[in-house]
Amino acid sequence: xxxxxxxxxxxxxxxxxxxxxxxxxxxxxxxxxxxxxxxxxxxxxxxxxxxxxxxxxxxxxxxxxxxxxxxxxxxxxxxxxxxxxxxxxxxxxxxxxxx
Amino acid sequence: xxxxxxxxxxxxxxxxxxxxxxxxxxxxxxxxxxxxxxxxxxxxxxxxxxxxxxxxxxxxxxxxxxxxxxxxxxxxxxxxxxxxxxxxxxxxxxxxxxxxxxxxxxxxxxxxxxxxxxxxxxxxxxxxxxxxxxxxxxxxxxxxxxxxxxxxxxxxxxxxxxxxxxxxxxxxxxxxxxxxxxxxxxxxxxxxxxxxxxxxxxxxxxxxxxxxxxxxxxxxxxxxxxxxxxxxxxxxxxxxxxxxxxxxxxxxxxxxxxxxxxxxxxxxxxxxxxxxxxxxxxxxxxxxxxxxxxxxxxxxxxxxxxxxxx
Numbered sequence: 001x002x003x004x005x006x007x008x009x010x011x012x013x014x015x016x017x018x019x020x021x022x023x024x025x026x027x028x029x030x031x032x033x034x035x036x037x038x039x040x041x042x043x044x045x046x047x048x049x050x051x052x053x054x055x056x057x058x059x060x061x062x063x064x065x066x067x068x069x070x071x072x073x074x075x076x077x078x079x080x081x082x083x084x085x086x087x088x089x090x091x092x093x094x095x096x097x098x099x
Numbered sequence: 100x101x102x103x104x105x106x107x108x109x110x111x112x113x114x115x116x117x118x119x120x121x122x123x124x125x126x127x128x129x130x131x132x133x134x135x136x137x138x139x140x141x142x143x144x145x146x147x148x149x150x151x152x153x154x155x156x157x158x159x160x161x162x163x164x165x166x167x168x169x170x171x172x173x174x175x176x177x178x179x180x181x182x183x184x185x186x187x188x189x190x191x192x193x194x195x196x197x198x199x200x201x202x203x204x205x206x207x208x209x210x211x212x213x214x215x216x217x218x219x220x221x222x223x224x225x226x227x228x229x230x231x232x233x234x235x236x237x238x239x240x241x242x243x244x245x246x247x248x249x250x251x252x253x254x255x256x257x258x259x260x261x262x263x264x265x266x267x268x269x270x271x272x273x274x275x276x277x278x279x280x281x282x283x284x285x286x287x288x289x290x291x292x293x294x295x296x297x298x299x300x301x302x303x304x305x306x307x308x309x310x311x312x313x314x315x316x317x318x319x320x321x322x323x324x325x326x327x328x329x330x331x332x333x334x335x336x337x338x339x340x341x342x343x344x345x346x347x348x349x350x351x352x353x354x355x356x357x358x359x360x361x362x363x364x365x366x367x368x369x370x371x372x373x374x375x376x377x378x379x380x381x382x383x384x385x386x387x388x389x390x391x392x393x394x395x396x397x398x399x400x401x402x403x404x405x406x407x408x409x
Contacts, residue, residue: 001121003236004228006166009129011224013136013155015217020140022213025205028191029145032152035183036136039159042171050166053237055250058168059259062251065171065178066266070273072183076190077280084283089194092205 006047013040027079027089031072038068124165132158149187156180167239170247310336 017040020033042061049057083089135154142148156179164172204210242250255263290298299306310325310333322341324332334342 001125002233004233005125005129006162007228007233008225009132009162011221011228012133015221015224016133016136016140018220019213019217022216023140023210026145028187028194029140029148032148032187033140035179036139036152036155039156039175039179042175043159043162046163046166046168046171047236049168050239051233051236053239053242055239055242055247055254056258058171058247058251059254061168061171062174062255063259063262063266065174067269069178069183070269072186073273073277074280076186077277080190080193081280083194 003047003051007044010040010044010047013037013043025090025092027082027091027094028076030091031075031079035068035072038064121165124161128158128161128165132162145191146188149184149191152187153180153184156184167243168247170251305335312336312338 014037017033017035017037020036021030024030024033042064045057045061045064047057049055049061079089082094086093132155135151135158139148139151139155142151156175160172160175160180163169163175239247244250312321312323312325322337322344324334325336327333
């Protein structure tokens with residue numbers, strides 16, 4: 001299998017994630033779509049690592065995972081706080097900055 | 100000379116990089132992950148989305164393993180499927196499993212334009228990939244000669260050691276941030292049992308538990324209101340969620356009859372049938388216990404009940 005196949009799969013998954021971020025209204029699902037985009041880029045990094053025969057790509061994918069884990073913790077805590085005060089997890093309801 | 104060396108290197112890489120059965124697993128995992136990802140963004144319930152995301156992540160872990168990255172494959176399973184997705188599911192449970200998206204578009208044509216934008220983005224990436232001279236992969240046989248984990252550790256603790264230290268600072272900050280965000284300050288003292296009891300009685304509402312459904316009614320299903328002593332149904336006795344169901348009347352039409360008289364007639368018939376059976380049983384017992392003085396008791400009782408029913 002050439003790296004092109006893996007990169008194409010990574011591009012498709014990234015686009016699906018981006019589409020989900022644009023289309024969905026539930027903040028938690030939007031967050032899951034962001035995770036999907038991060039995972040798709042990880043697949044691209046691993047493919048590049050194999051293509052070049054160096055392990056640097058895998059190291060970067062590892063760092064992406066660490067940052068994603070930290071991001072999930074803080075993001076879900078923010079979603080919980082907003083849900084506590086507004087009783088809603090829809091991204092449309094958090095619009096105070098709009099006016 | 101150098102060109103032939105490079106060609107030989109690439110050839111060796113191709114041979115070294117060959118993995119048996121890779122195309123089969125690649126296409127299988129690609130189909131599974133793309134279908135699961137599409138399902139994730141089209142499922143209405145957030146829990147279904149989370150489970151489909153788990154599928155995508157597990158197939159990505161298998162794809163890492165297929166590409167000579169066993170350490171990342173395990174980290175993917177443990178960190179993403181094990182920790183991150185469980186966190187998602189916990190938050191979903193706290194927020195409410197039934198939370199579904201509203202289908203109202205706040206920006207007109209947003210879905211359509213998002214779809215068009217996604218198609219355009221895929222076309223852009225495909226054009227970029229098609230134009231790039233990717234060549235064939237070198238393979239990780241040489242880099243993984245001492246083992247994948249040892250190779251990664253060498254890089255991580257030599258070239259990337261500063262990024263590694265910065266990561267620890269990031270993780271501590273994230274943990275602190277989660278604690279600060281999840282903390283709720285109590286601004287008033289916790290109410291004691293005495294305060295709660297006082298509040299219950301001072302509010303003037305009914306302080307005790309609500310009546311149960313079906314009490315004294317002709318049927319004791321949970322959707323039948325209890326009858327008060329004067330025969331009127333009590334609205335308090337039925338759970339409002341059950342009372343809001345629309346098909347209750349249809350499901351009890353056989354029980355209620357078309358009109359009230361019909362239903363009452365059915366009731367009277369049922370009571371008569373019961374008393375007739377009791378009379379028969381009484382007659383049998385009279386036959387068995389012939390000559391005893393108490394034999395007339397049950398018969399007199401059923402007669403009285405039959406009159407009351409009429």
